Amino acid sequence: MGIGDKIGNKAQEAVGKIKKNTGDATDNESLQAEGAREEAEARAKQAGEHLKDAARDVTDK
Numbered sequence: 121m122g123i124g125d126k127i128g129n130k131a132q133e134a135v136g137k138i139k140k141n142t143g144d145a146t147d148n149e150s151l152q153a154e155g156a157r158e159e160a161e162a163r164a165k166q167a168g169e170h171l172k173d174a175a176r177d178v179t180d181k
Contacts, residue, residue, distance in 0.1 A: 125165075125169055126166075126169075129162045129165050129166045129169070130162070132158055132159075132161065132162035132165075133158075133159050133162035133163060133166075135155075135158060136154075136155045136156065136157070136158030136159030136160075136161070136162060137155065137159055138155065139151055139152070139154055139155025139158065140152050140155030140156050140159060141155070142155070143155055
């Protein structure tokens, strides 16, 4: 995983967390759901990148 991907995924996760928490604090279910979706999407991307890295490590040995 490139450093740009890592930064982008972490940024997306942080934005999602902020939206989710803001939605919780303001009783805005739409914003809370959007934030939770963005956070989950970023985590899924990170997991996929970790799998790619692991596969690359195995094939490099």
